[in-house]
Amino acid sequence: MITKVLMVCLGNICRSPLAEGILQSKVDTNSVFVDSAGTGGYHIGNPPDPRSIAVARKYGIDISKQRCRQFSVKDFDAFDIIYVMDKSNYTNVIAKAKTQTAISKVKLLLGEIDGAIKEVPDPYYDQQDGFEHVFHLIDSACEVITNKLNARQ
Ligand code: 4NP
Secondary structure, X not given: OOEEEEEEEOOOOOHHHHHHHHHHHHOOOOOEEEEEEEOOOOOOOOOOOHHHXXXXXXXXXXXXXXXXXXXOOOHHHHOOEEEEOOHHHHHHHHOOOOOHHHHHOEEEHHHHOOOOXXXXXOOOOOOHHHHXXXXXXXXXXXXXXXXXXXXXX
């Protein structure tokens, strides 16, 4: 059985494309499907932000072929787990949920790790080092998620 994981942020050009690429790079893609989406619709059809593409490439991950799409209510049925990057993403996603099952699928990505930082900060207005920080936060959480997914099979 394939486990389907959706990574969600606001724009789907900075954080969630990184989360998609990082998790995809760690899991067996025959048993885990990873996608990403944004709650906002500002960048639909666009590739990820060049700074996200650059930091991913630095660590050997190519996210340049991803294209931005908007989160849809259908994603609650299409995915098993929906990871959001911050609490405002959580509020925006939950607002579209119609069932308790749908709500129960939505989790903060950094809830998977024990650190003090609970939200992946939006790096959109940062310099490149903001993207480096975000990469490592997401990478730590994806390591834990991968171990959990492997234990499940
Ligand atoms: P993301 O960052 O949610 O990590 O993709 C953002 C990208 C673009 C915008 C906001 C956040 N924007 O307002 O255009």
